[in-house]
Amino acid sequence: MLGLMQSQPLLISSLIEFAERHHGDAEIVSRRVEGDIHRYTYRDLAARARRLANALDDLQLQFSDRVATLAWNGYRHMEMYFGVSGSGRVLHTVNPRLHPDQIAWIVNHAEDQVLCFDLTFLPLVQAVHAKCPTVKKWVALCDADKLPADSGVPGLSSYEEWIGAYSADYSWPEFDENSASSMCYTSGTTGNPKAALYSHRSTTLHAYAAALPDVMCLSARDSVLPVVPMFHVNAWGIPYSAALTGCKLVFPGPAMDGKSIYELIEAEKVSYAAGVPTVWQMMLGHMKPAGLKFSTLRRTVIGGSACPPAMIHAFKEDYGVEVLHAWGMTEMSPLGTLCTLKNKHLALSKDEQMKILQKQGRAIYGVDMKIVGGDGNELPWDGKTYGDLLVKGPWIVGSYFKGEGGNPLVKDAQDRGWFPTGDVATIDADGFMQITDRSKDVIKSGGEWISSIDIENIAMAHPAIAMAACVGMPHPKWDERPIVAVVKRPGTEVTRDELLAFYEGKTAKWQIPDDVVFVDAIPLGATGKMLKTKLREQLKDYKLPGQ
Ligand code: AMP
Numbered sequence: 001m002l003g004l005m006q007s008q009p010l011l012i013s014s015l016i017e018f019a020e021r022h023h024g025d026a027e028i029v030s031r032r033v034e035g036d037i038h039r040y041t042y043r044d045l046a047a048r049a050r051r052l053a054n055a056l057d058d059l060q061l062q063f064s065d066r067v068a069t070l071a072w073n074g075y076r077h078m079e080m081y082f083g084v085s086g087s088g089r090v091l092h093t094v095n096p097r098l099h100p101d102q103i104a105w106i107v108n109h110a111e112d113q114v115l116c117f118d119l120t121f122l123p124l125v126q127a128v129h130a131k132c133p134t135v136k137k138w139v140a141l142c143d144a145d146k147l148p149a150d151s152g153v154p155g156l157s158s159y160e161e162w163i164g165a166y167s168a169d170y171s172w173p174e175f176d177e178n179s180a181s182s183m184c185y186t187s188g189t190t191g192n193p194k195a196a197l198y199s200h201r202s203t204t205l206h207a208y209a210a211a212l213p214d215v216m217c218l219s220a221r222d223s224v225l226p227v228v229p230m231f232h233v234n235a236w237g238i239p240y241s242a243a244l245t246g247c248k249l250v251f252p253g254p255a256m257d258g259k260s261i262y263e264l265i266e267a268e269k270v271s272y273a274a275g276v277p278t279v280w281q282m283m284l285g286h287m288k289p290a291g292l293k294f295s296t297l298r299r300t301v302i303g304g305s306a307c308p309p310a311m312i313h314a315f316k317e318d319y320g321v322e323v324l325h326a327w328g329m330t331e332m333s334p335l336g337t338l339c340t341l342k343n344k345h346l347a348l349s350k351d352e353q354m355k356i357l358q359k360q361g362r363a364i365y366g367v368d369m370k371i372v373g374g375d376g377n378e379l380p381w382d383g384k385t386y387g388d389l390l391v392k393g394p395w396i397v398g399s400y401f402k403g404e405g406g407n408p409l410v411k412d413a414q415d416r417g418w419f420p421t422g423d424v425a426t427i428d429a430d431g432f433m434q435i436t437d438r439s440k441d442v443i444k445s446g447g448e449w450i451s452s453i454d455i456e457n458i459a460m461a462h463p464a465i466a467m468a469a470c471v472g473m474p475h476p477k478w479d480e481r482p483i484v485a486v487v488k489r490p491g492t493e494v495t496r497d498e499l500l501a502f503y504e505g506k507t508a509k510w511q512i513p514d515d516v517v518f519v520d521a522i523p524l525g526a527t528g529k530m531l532k533t534k535l536r537e538q539l540k541d542y543k544l545p546g547q
Helices: 012-022 043-058 075-086 100-110 119-131 158-165 200-211 237-245 260-268 275-290 309-319 345-349 350-357 452-459 496-505 532-538
Strands: 026-030 037-041 065-071 092-093 115-116 137-140 180-185 197-199 223-224 248-251 272-273 299-303 323-330 334-338 362-363 366-373 387-392 417-426 434-438 442-446 448-450 465-473 480-487 515-518
Touching: 012 075, 012 200, 012 237, 026 043, 026 075, 037 043, 043 075, 043 158, 065 075, 065 100, 065 119, 065 465, 075 092, 075 180, 075 237, 075 248, 100 119, 100 180, 100 197, 115 119, 119 137, 137 158, 180 200, 180 237, 197 200, 200 237, 200 334, 223 237, 223 260, 237 248, 260 275, 272 275, 275 299, 275 309, 275 465, 299 309, 309 323, 309 350, 309 452, 323 362, 345 350, 434 452, 442 465, 448 452, 452 465, 452 480, 452 496, 465 532, 496 515
Parallel strands: 026 248, 065 092, 065 115, 092 180, 115 137, 223 248, 223 272, 272 299, 299 323, 442 480, 480 515
Antiparallel strands: 026 037, 180 197, 323 334, 334 362, 362 434, 366 387, 387 417, 417 434, 442 448, 465 480
């Protein structure tokens, strides 16, 4: 039909072009590996991303070739987000917390051609570089004078010297919006990792969605601190949404401890921060004993694993900070749901509102979700019935990089493909989803399911408990019974019986754990999530009381 809108591909380069033109002087502040604070603007970032694009062209890197990073959250990493993808290459953010053998495996699987790393990770690069034959250029993200003379990495360049040799004049190429832009390997606990491959279209649509008022609600008035790493699903898309909104960005670099994060929030007047619960646990642990308060922080998005209600409560009541509980996955770019109230909930009491805000939240436009039973049929949205959570949408994986693992999608009666998340959840009549478990962590006692997240949340509400992990133990009569492994807060005391008594009245009697195991630490995976497989291994000789 004649008379349509312009057809323009949704490309990542358009985000940085927009930021440069309309928010050119908005600040990007980074704590650097060198320890100092670096400041510049979107205008500076855009120019340096273009220098990088010229440098990649000069290396003869082809369209869709992979460029890897092993880096903290910082301005140079952000330049790579735009320079690599904008010039048509694929940015591969590698998680430096993985084992060196896994990193070598991932770099080889992705066939990375350039690898840029923060100097913190030089020992890692020294351990893996000889095992990564596809990498033809190793770059340290530092000034030329910081480059170690005897790095042991042949041909190692400094990023500043490298891109400094190129012009900032560059025209971003135009190509199909469905081209690959970046990739991230899943933190899968079994088998080899698989990569989610994001496209320019999926990333741009996700950036729009993430900025919406009922999602992250980002604007040019915000000062935003992504604590969530840029190597974990693109820091939940914040670098892209930041360019789209022109908010001030504050990067924590390598200093991820509670004290450093708190000081940065205060110094840079951060209004909005994002991270996994373990990070906030550390920060609140630093603030509480010292009686510290926030002067500018208003909202924080918490996700990646279940946010304990006690944390949501503490943020709100003790610090006046609104927690937005979010759920998503590497395979979902990552945002799927976010928890914010609807108009009709505003009249509810604080307690009733809190019950809603503990859930993982409502689907964002662009994400469709449903729960299904073992027969694949959709289950009711009644807030009680739980089933396997399936999702579909334009920023959700269709298949993995190189087709690994075959077709992951489940077909419905209309022949549409749904991605099985591996999570078990309920959905209530208002569309609020609540995760009860990872399907592999579900505890089945006497044919009934017990939510390990519920059991952990209750323990976490006890003042003496810093961290809790609930796992099922084999039981001759009930198949499985829950136990809870807990880490005590320093300087506090609680006995097994006191903690078990704390469950009385907070959950059904048969769901109360059979035992409490005190541990020094709960094993965490590379993205800060509890590693229950490892915990089960540690508890392999454990016997339930009376067994
Ligand atoms: P990853 O791809 O490593 O980010 O892991 C995704 C998985 O983390 C999801 O499938 C969930 O099991 C878990 N997850 C993420 N956010 C939450 C949340 N808010 N509550 C409970 N589990 C979560």
